[in-house]
Each structure stands twice: as C-alpha cells, then as structure tokens.
Amino acid sequence: MSKIPLNRPSLVGNEMNYILDAVQRGQLSGDGYYTQRCNALIEELTQSSKALVTHSCTAALEMAAILCNLEPGDEVILPSFTFVSTANAIVLRGAVPVFVDIDPSTLNIDPACVEDAVTERTRAIFAVHYASFPADMDALAKIAGAHDLILVEDAAQALGSTYKGRPAGSLGDLAAFSFHETKNVISGEGGALTVNKPSLMERAEIIREKGTNRSRFIRGEVDKYTWVDIGSSYLPGELISSFLYAQLEVETDITKRRLSLFDRYYEAFTPLAENGLLRLPVVPPHTTGNGHMFYLLMEDAETRNELSSYMRENGVIAPFHYIPLHSAPAGRKFSRAHGDLAVTDKISDTLIRLPMFVDLGADIEMVIDHVTDFFSQRPASRTFT
Structure with missing residues (x-):
C-alpha cells in the first residue's frame, strides 16, 4: 500500500539551476549573492522594513529574544500551543516564558489572557500565527503599547498570510519565519527575521554576524570590523539561500x-x-x-x-x-x-x-x-x- 505522507518537499522552480550558479559564483559562505536576493524578496513579500535570512526559524527567534534585551527574571507572554523553539529562545536568555491560553475558535493567543498576565517583569509578547492565520495583532499591539512591550510575531507558518490587508511579518516589531521542509516555501532548514522597529535594525545585523559589525564594513561604513556585541553564526550558506530564492520567486x-x-x-x-x-x-x-x-x-x-x-x-x-x-x-x-x-x-x-x-x-x-x-x-x- 502506497502511503500519503503529512508533508512532501517539492521542487517548484529553478532550485537546481540556482544551486549550480551559486557554486560557480565562488562563494558558498553566508551573505553572498543569493542570501542578499532572498533578503530583498522577503522584504517585498512581507512589506517589512528589513529582512535577514537565517539558518532556521529557531535562529530567528533567538535573535528576536536577544533584541528584546531579555535578562534573568524577565517574563515573556506566549501561547503554550506552539513549537518548543518559541519558548527555548526565551529560556536561553534566562527569562521566563509565561504561557497563556488560546482562543477556542482561532487557536491563536487570546489577547484577554495576555492582558491579564502582564506584570512589572513582562518585557515582550510572542504571538504565534497558528495554521498560518495571524493572531489578533491590533489587540496585542494595544497591550504592548500600553505596557511598553516588544511585540514579536512567530510567523513560522505564515509567509503570504495577511491581517487587515497587511502581510504577516510587518505586523509586529519583529517577526520570525520558517523555511523548514514542512513549510510552504522551503530550503530544507532555514528561516528569516524581519525587523520593523528602526532602533533594532543595526543590532539585528550585528547579532546575526557573530556579534561583529561586518555588515557595516562591507558597506564601507567602517574601515575594519570587530566584535561589538553578543551574537552567533545565524547565517545560512549560499546553497541553502539559492534553493530558497527559487522557492520565494514562486511563493x-x-x-x-x-x-x-x-x-x-x-x-x-x-x-x-x-x-x-x-x-x-x-x-x-x-x-x-x-x-x-x-x-x-x-x-x-x-x-x-x-x-x-x-x-x-x-x-x-x-x-x-x-x-x-x-x-x-x-x-x-x-x-x-x-x-x-x-x-x-x-x-x-x-x-x-x-x-x-x-x-x-x-x-x-x-x-x-x-x-x-x-x-x-x-x-x-x-x-x-
């Protein structure tokens, strides 16, 4: 009996041609030709201010947690009905995930429960767009604004979805996407962070580049680059990005x-x-x-x-x-x-x-x-x- 799987990854365009082209261009490390094209196309698709491709959605969520300036004892409100990476990103900063219930109709985080869970220790809200349908971002943004919280979209499943005509990824201060093989647009493993809060953009680049200001150096803004902040190697290689770009083209x-x-x-x-x-x-x-x-x-x-x-x-x-x-x-x-x-x-x-x-x-x-x-x-x- 042949089986019908839950998911099957597919070639949908120029994946193999772009992989060959990436090899011939002579750079397989991160932030090359195809990574930069992916960044630009994700910005266009999500109408976000800045997009940075990462090696996974987990990496994008970890970057978001760093950008939230979480410290031990801080709290972040999120749904319990989500993948472990959403909570792990918070725990890795020494902060405490505070789980609240979901709306029984939409299965997204319930804004009323969020409001009730805010304390003086709360620093951020991580809203998961379950099954690709965006959470009630207006209500969440109102809570975040009233309490000076950072609003993060866990949009792992939501590339191409909209809320009141606005694309997922443009609705919060930060947003994390997944291009895991189980998602719509794939690269095997892969992700992206979108940044809509201007004050976080330069630091996002630094965190993604191992805590260095290498991106500023490449743009000619500094004469050498050095270690300036915490960070890690969150970039994908060019083979991943070339495959991803072919998929993004036909999103x-x-x-x-x-x-x-x-x-x-x-x-x-x-x-x-x-x-x-x-x-x-x-x-x-x-x-x-x-x-x-x-x-x-x-x-x-x-x-x-x-x-x-x-x-x-x-x-x-x-x-x-x-x-x-x-x-x-x-x-x-x-x-x-x-x-x-x-x-x-x-x-x-x-x-x-x-x-x-x-x-x-x-x-x-x-x-x-x-x-x-x-x-x-x-x-x-x-x-x-």
Missing part, C-alpha cells in the same frame, strides 16, 4: 495551489461539520491564510486517536500536533502558566492534521474518502459539542 503560485487544497478539504468536510461530527478550522476575521495546514477537531481524544489510527491503516499519515509546552518536563522547569490553559489542553487532545503539500494532487480525494468512511461507521449519536 504566490505555491500559496494559490495550497489554498485550493485547503478549500477542497473545507468543502468536502462541511457536511460532517454541519452534522456535528467534527469542527472545521475557523478563519479569523480580517485575515487570509496561505494553506499551510488543514486540521480537524474531534469530539474527544478517543475519537481523534481512532481516526488517526484508521487513517494510518489505510495508508494516510494524519497525526496530532503540539503537546502543550506548559505540561512538558522542561516547561514545568523553566516556565509558568497563567491560568489553567483548559482550551489549550482540549485542543491538543482533539486536533488532527491532514496531508497538505503542493504536489498532493488527486490523492486528496483518497484522504477525504477515508475520513468520510470513518465517520460513516460511527454511531450517529456521537456528535461534536
């Missing part, structure tokens, strides 16, 4: 193709949702997504696990998603939760993801058929509440 087409798959899933499962058998994703008001993910919410953990097993038996990989960070061993050690996070726990227990990748093609109908068949075998009395 609009990738988004269009993935949204068509998202719409097909939505259309197919609407009757099941109307019959109370499951819940579909909710598109937050004034936002557009990019088709990064399609998930379903079940009645309970038992139903989710049974569906996941049924799909696997039929050759379809359909797993759960995040284990809440506040319940993880490191989460209990390094962070604290504000409130009981009941929504986060419920969503984690009942969410299942379906295959989603550019080349899914006609296999989507097989996925749909198996989900439909699963529910056709269940008692009609068991409904989603």
